[in-house]
Amino acid sequence: MVTTLLYGGGNLCVAAKNPAGPWSDPVWLGNTGIDRSRFFDDDGKVYYTRRQGMGDDSIAQTMLNPETAKVDGPPKEIWKETGGAWPEGRHSYKIKGKYFLVIAEGGTRYNHMLP
Numbered sequence: 001m002v003t004t005l006l007y008g009g010g011n012l013c014v015a016a017k018n019p020a021g022p023w024s025d026p027v028w029l030g031n032t033g034i035d036r037s038r039f040f041d042d043d044g045k046v047y048y049t050r051r052q053g054m055g056d057d058s059i060a061q062t063m064l065n066p067e068t069a070k071v072d073g074p075p076k077e078i079w080k081e082t083g084g085a086w087p088e089g090r091h092s093y094k095i096k097g098k099y100f101l102v103i104a105e106g107g108t109r110y111n112h113m114l115p
Helices: none
Strands: 002-005 010-013 027-030 037-040 046-052 058-064 071-080 088-095 098-104
Touching: 037 088, 046 071, 046 088, 071 098
Parallel strands: none
Antiparallel strands: 002 010, 010 027, 037 046, 046 058, 058 071, 088 098
16 A cells, blocks of 8 residues: 655555555655555556646656565656646556556646546
């Protein structure tokens, strides 16, 4: 599981075989961005996707080491907003060999949208 402790250390990853625990110690992934997601590709690679920055920013992606859950390399911008604010809630999918990124823009008000 990846989650954010926004004012207490940033993004972290923990693991458990059972939701009731026991849980692993947290692996800290850095303090940049929120709304993170992981994508497990069929080739064994793990992609870590998050919003980059805290304003009307972009979505960045990097690799996670599947054994240590640590970030493996610098983030690369993969999406710049389409005019809506706060690109968030992203998740990657692979369908019939093609990759898709689903996100929401527009914040949490009436103009929230899926581009």
